[in-house]
Amino acid sequence: MKLKKLSWIAAALALVVPFKAASAETATLVGSDTCIACHSEQAASFNSSTHGKKMPIVKGITADKSCESCHGAGSLHAAAAGDKTNPGFATIKNPSKLKGSAASATCFACHNQKDVMLWDTGTHAAKGLTCNTCHSVHNGQGAKSLKKSEGETCYQCHKNKKAEMSLPSHHPIEEGKMTCNGCHNPHGGTSGNLKAETVNETCYKCHSDKAGPFAHEHDPVTENCGTCHKPHGSANQNLLKQAQPYLCLRCHKNEHTVRQNSGVSDLRKRNCTDCHTYIHGSDMSGAFGH
Ligand code: HEC
Ligand code: HEC
Ligand code: HEC
Ligand code: HEC
Ligand code: HEC
Ligand code: HEC
Ligand code: HEC
Ligand code: HEC
Ligand code: HEC
Ligand code: HEC
Numbered sequence: 001m002k003l004k005k006l007s008w009i010a011a012a013l014a015l016v017v018p019f020k021a022a023s024a025e026t027a028t029l030v031g032s033d034t035c036i037a038c039h040s041e042q043a044a045s046f047n048s049s050t051h052g053k054k055m056p057i058v059k060g061i062t063a064d065k066s067c068e069s070c071h072g073a074g075s076l077h078a079a080a081a082g083d084k085t086n087p088g089f090a091t092i093k094n095p096s097k098l099k100g101s102a103a104s105a106t107c108f109a110c111h112n113q114k115d116v117m118l119w120d121t122g123t124h125a126a127k128g129l130t131c132n133t134c135h136s137v138h139n140g141q142g143a144k145s146l147k148k149s150e151g152e153t154c155y156q157c158h159k160n161k162k163a164e165m166s167l168p169s170h171h172p173i174e175e176g177k178m179t180c181n182g183c184h185n186p187h188g189g190t191s192g193n194l195k196a197e198t199v200n201e202t203c204y205k206c207h208s209d210k211a212g213p214f215a216h217e218h219d220p221v222t223e224n225c226g227t228c229h230k231p232h233g234s235a236n237q238n239l240l241k242q243a244q245p246y247l248c249l250r251c252h253k254n255e256h257t258v259r260q261n262s263g264v265s266d267l268r269k270r271n272c273t274d275c276h277t278y279i280h281g282s283d284m285s286g287a288f289g290h
Helices: 002-016 032-038 040-047 050-059 063-071 075-079 100-108 116-121 150-155 159-164 199-204 219-223
Strands: none
Touching: 032 040, 032 063, 032 075, 040 050, 040 063, 050 063, 100 116, 150 159
16 A cells, blocks of 8 residues: 555656656645645635735736745645655645744745834744734735734733723724724834834824924923823823822922922812923923913
8 A cells, every 4th residue: 555655656756856856855836726626625715815816916926826835845745645644745834833933934935024024023923923823824804814803813812901901091992993003013023012113103103293392391201101101091091100190299299399389289289280281392481381
């Protein structure tokens, strides 16, 4: 039985690689029709996927060349005819079984988008996630070929963020107005998988009115928005880390106690921003007043 199969492979190899009969390990391209004969299900899912529709247009990879552009040359696998004990069988590449950089290399062959190429710098790569953790070529949803909806993709592992995002003050993710990726790049990036170099640059993408420069800057604002705000959610209004006046008294311990400069005695019990309206900086004179 074994002998029969071996000679079958030998015959197949002789056909496919006539000049390399000695190096039996080198698989060659056989074309998609060969694959489809045994994998009609995957061929159907592929044809209806983003890749199936776009690869011919964007990369000029015609249907006949598609399967092996990701799975590698398949002659030995095909010749094994489904016999898993045949060494040739395992020469086909299944990206979902590869680990680390070998897994992402399959995808990098075509995906050199700037944000995706940050992959190796990110926490997700360091923690052993692969492209296939979130994406599926054959069974992905939507244009981004994700296994789950964009929201659910992140909550699978970051459950505590779902709770934070439900606090009274939160960025409108539950409302569907933005996604985690408004601030994060799941593929990597500088510290915190953020979309920009720093926390502040990330916030300025949507809150450009806070970017300045202002004639009167407030030091903690230019340093890090996260000094006063929680990015995901907070029990305090305006995503504040603490309620006023405590938020401010953390740094301004002596104001309006040593100098009752405005003549009002209960200043420290009030919202400091009742008077210091332009807390993020102002071009007008006066201590962030108006
Ligand atoms: C003669 C039939 C046959 C041909 C031809 C064939 N395969 Fe397979 N292939 C199989 C069988 C059987 C399996 C095992 C399926 C299973 O375990 O459910 C398999 C498994 C696979 C796997 C998964 C391997 C793994 O380790 O998980 C991939 C990927 C694959 N084939 C791709 C291809 C591609 C690409 C081609 C064309 C180059 C191809 N196959 C041609 C029969 C074939
Ligand atoms: C753009 C890359 C890519 C192309 C092109 C591609 N595949 Fe796949 N294939 C994958 C990935 C990634 C997996 C792992 C499962 C997943 O992500 O859907 C996979 C899994 C498979 C499997 C293993 C069984 C399974 O469903 O997990 C088979 C068989 C397979 N592909 C066959 C094919 C065939 C046949 C073609 C051509 C019609 C093809 N693939 C084209 C990337 C690709
Ligand atoms: C042979 C080339 C090729 C390989 C290899 C490849 N892709 Fe793609 N991929 C494409 C093309 C072409 C598109 C369509 C891009 C477009 O519309 O501009 C695409 C689209 C995508 C998209 C949707 C992008 C968008 O802009 O909507 C995702 C996500 C994706 N691929 C993930 C993967 C993953 C994960 C892998 C590895 C398992 C992979 N790709 C391997 C060629 C490839
Ligand atoms: C933690 C989950 C996750 C992992 C891991 C992941 N992605 Fe993505 N990917 C996403 C999400 C979510 C989007 C949609 C982002 C958006 O719309 O801004 C996306 C979008 C994309 C896109 C389309 C647009 C773009 O340029 O950003 C490509 C291409 C892509 N991913 C490729 C990859 C590749 C290649 C890998 C592996 C190196 C990978 N992804 C790993 C979640 C992931
Ligand atoms: C398969 C699990 C998994 C999925 C899915 C996942 N992550 Fe992660 N993520 C991790 C792990 C593990 C870490 C490391 C820190 C930790 O343990 O929380 C991490 C860390 C992070 C960090 C912190 C990075 C740093 O350097 O401090 C951010 C931001 C992040 N993920 C965002 C996302 C977003 C956005 C999504 C959805 C697109 C997502 N993650 C999906 C597992 C996952
Ligand atoms: C408004 C911008 C913004 C949005 C939206 C956002 N994040 Fe973040 N996230 C940040 C900032 C800023 C940090 C802190 C980064 C630092 O200090 O380096 C952070 C940190 C993280 C961390 C690591 C530290 C921690 O708090 O655990 C994880 C994990 C994370 N975010 C996941 C998510 C997930 C999942 C979503 C979507 C549900 C999401 N983020 C939505 C801005 C955002
Ligand atoms: C992708 C766009 C986007 C980014 C990036 C972004 N935000 Fe927002 N932010 C929003 C939206 C949308 C709202 C809700 C505005 C509304 O409802 O009128 C909001 C609201 C807020 C609010 C008010 C919340 C409330 O309860 O009323 C604060 C504070 C805030 N953002 C701070 C930040 C900080 C700090 C960062 C950086 C870590 C940041 N934002 C990054 C889009 C963004
Ligand atoms: C010193 C503390 C502090 C820092 C640092 C800070 N904020 Fe605020 N922020 C506040 C306070 C207090 C409020 C509420 C204002 C009020 O009650 O009138 C607020 C409100 C907001 C609001 C909602 C109301 C509005 O004005 O649009 C946004 C958006 C916001 N901050 C964004 C940012 C961004 C972006 C940064 C970083 C560039 C930042 N904040 C840094 C204290 C701060
Ligand atoms: C993380 C520390 C920190 C926090 C929190 C903080 N500040 Fe400041 N603030 C500073 C620093 C530093 C300066 C500049 C040095 C100085 O004048 O003391 C400053 C300056 C000021 C000034 C004086 C500006 C001038 O022109 O003299 C006012 C007014 C002010 N802050 C109000 C507030 C209010 C109101 C809050 C709460 C919403 C707040 N600060 C929260 C650190 C902080
Ligand atoms: C009723 C209005 C009012 C309230 C409430 C108020 N302030 Fe003031 N604050 C003022 C005025 C007026 C000045 C003097 C402005 C000037 O010098 O132009 C001032 C000055 C300051 C200064 C600058 C001191 C200096 O050396 O010039 C700081 C810091 C400050 N306030 C912090 C706070 C903090 C923190 C709170 C909340 C605990 C607060 N203020 C509440 C009106 C107020």
